[in-house]
Amino acid sequence: MKIKQSIDINTIVNSLIGKFCLENVDQWNSQIRALSKAITFVENDPLLAPKLLAHPNLSTNATMQARIIGITGLPGAGKSTLTNLIVKELRKLGKKVAIFAVDPSSSLTGGAILGDRVRMHEHFRDPHVFIRSMGSRGALGGVARATRSAIRLASVLNFDYILVETVGIGQSESEITSLADSTVLVLMPNSGDEIQLMKSGILQLANIYVVNKCDLADSSRMIQELMENTAPNEENQWHPPVLKTSAAKNEGISELVNSFFQHEEYEKNSHIGQELRTLRLRNEVLQNILILAEEVFREKVKQINDVEIEKLSLGKTTAMSIASELFQKEIK
Numbered sequence: 001m002k003i004k005q006s007i008d009i010n011t012i013v014n015s016l017i018g019k020f021c022l023e024n025v026d027q028w029n030s031q032i033r034a035l036s037k038a039i040t041f042v043e044n045d046p047l048l049a050p051k052l053l054a055h056p057n058l059s060t061n062a063t064m065q066a067r068i069i070g071i072t073g074l075p076g077a078g079k080s081t082l083t084n085l086i087v088k089e090l091r092k093l094g095k096k097v098a099i100f101a102v103d104p105s106s107s108l109t110g111g112a113i114l115g116d117r118v119r120m121h122e123h124f125r126d127p128h129v130f131i132r133s134m135g136s137r138g139a140l141g142g143v144a145r146a147t148r149s150a151i152r153l154a155s156v157l158n159f160d161y162i163l164v165e166t167v168g169i170g171q172s173e174s175e176i177t178s179l180a181d182s183t184v185l186v187l188m189p190n191s192g193d194e195i196q197l198m199k200s201g202i203l204q205l206a207n208i209y210v211v212n213k214c215d216l217a218d219s220s221r222m223i224q225e226l227m228e229n230t231a232p233n234e235e236n237q238w239h240p241p242v243l244k245t246s247a248a249k250n251e252g253i254s255e256l257v258n259s260f261f262q263h264e265e266y267e268k269n270s271h272i273g274q275e276l277r278t279l280r281l282r283n284e285v286l287q288n289i290l291i292l293a294e295e296v297f298r299e300k301v302k303q304i305n306d307v308e309i310e311k312l313s314l315g316k317t318t319a320m321s322i323a324s325e326l327f328q329k330e331i332k
């Protein structure tokens with residue numbers, strides 16, 4: 001079994017790193033298939049990710065050039081519809097785009113709803129658009145972890161933009177925020193969303209605000225409130241734009257895509273922008289350390305003797321104290 005896995009990893013790495021060439025669509029298609037396969041592997045077995053991503057051939061090829069855009073907001077705000085139009089706009093500009101639709105609830109729904117949500121059918125035939133739905137499969141921290149690995153695998157194929165669409169408000173949102181270069185928060189006018197979002201803290205984390213469905217209701221009050229609540233602080237000079245869109249009428253999309261470019265420019269040219277990027281990269285290393293640590297400690301935990309577990313069950317010790325002892329021993 002182990003031998004088969006290592007053969008698969010080498011085959012996948014080799015199929016991923018073939019030189020991308022516009023004329024050679026066949027080769028690109030086979031790279032895309034390799035990417036799909038690799039993502040399935042890391043989704044099913046998160047511990048395969050380090051083996052795949054730390055492969056010496058991949059690490060020298062992963063260029064990290066792709067700009068990662070997180071698109072988040074409450075269900076029904078219009079994220080999927082907007083994402084579809086964003087992809088259209090980016091394709092008009094000749095950009096290669098990968099889209100990850102992340103649904104933390106799909107362990108409950110079996111991913112069926114997610115499949116419907118991805119309104120991307122018209123892009124399925126475009127070889128320069130890669131679309132993938134990702135569910136959590138019930139694993140703790142699974143969404144962010146598998147998505148993170150999937151993004152890095154996609155980066156190997158030199159996509160210009162990687163869009164990560166997430167549903168709902170919760171832990172996965174802040175995880176996605178820490179992963180994305182720009183986070184877009186999609187809201188609906190007069191929905192009372194702001195209050196819920198204020199509580200979740202995401203309102204402070206987004207770099208770009210979109211008030212969608214402007215064809216349905218007057219959005220001026222909401223836009224005003226958002227502008228007041230998202231003013232830049234002393235260190236951060238980026239003033240998050242508050243944009244009006246109607247995905248239904250295809251309005252405001254090019255302004256939205258322009259705001260991606262502006263935010264990227266800002267990050268490149270400002271001290272705080274650079275710092276934020278450094279912070280995200282450090283965080284990514286930390287997340288990878290946690291993946292590796294889990295692999296090591298999963299084994300160590302199996303070796304804890306029954307006497308110790310009995311003490312734990314009787315309340316004579318704590319799980320933290322056992323953990324701390326194991327950890328100290330291991331890092332010495």
Ligand code: GDP
Pocket residue numbers: 073074075076077078079080081082117212213214215216245246247248249
């Ligand atoms: P998501 O759950 O945030 O991904 O939202 P969807 O993209 O699935 O959109 C939810 C519903 O709102 C769908 O029926 C869309 O057709 C509709 N919708 C999305 N954007 C707009 C818009 O700008 N105006 C109107 N009137 N409807 C929209």
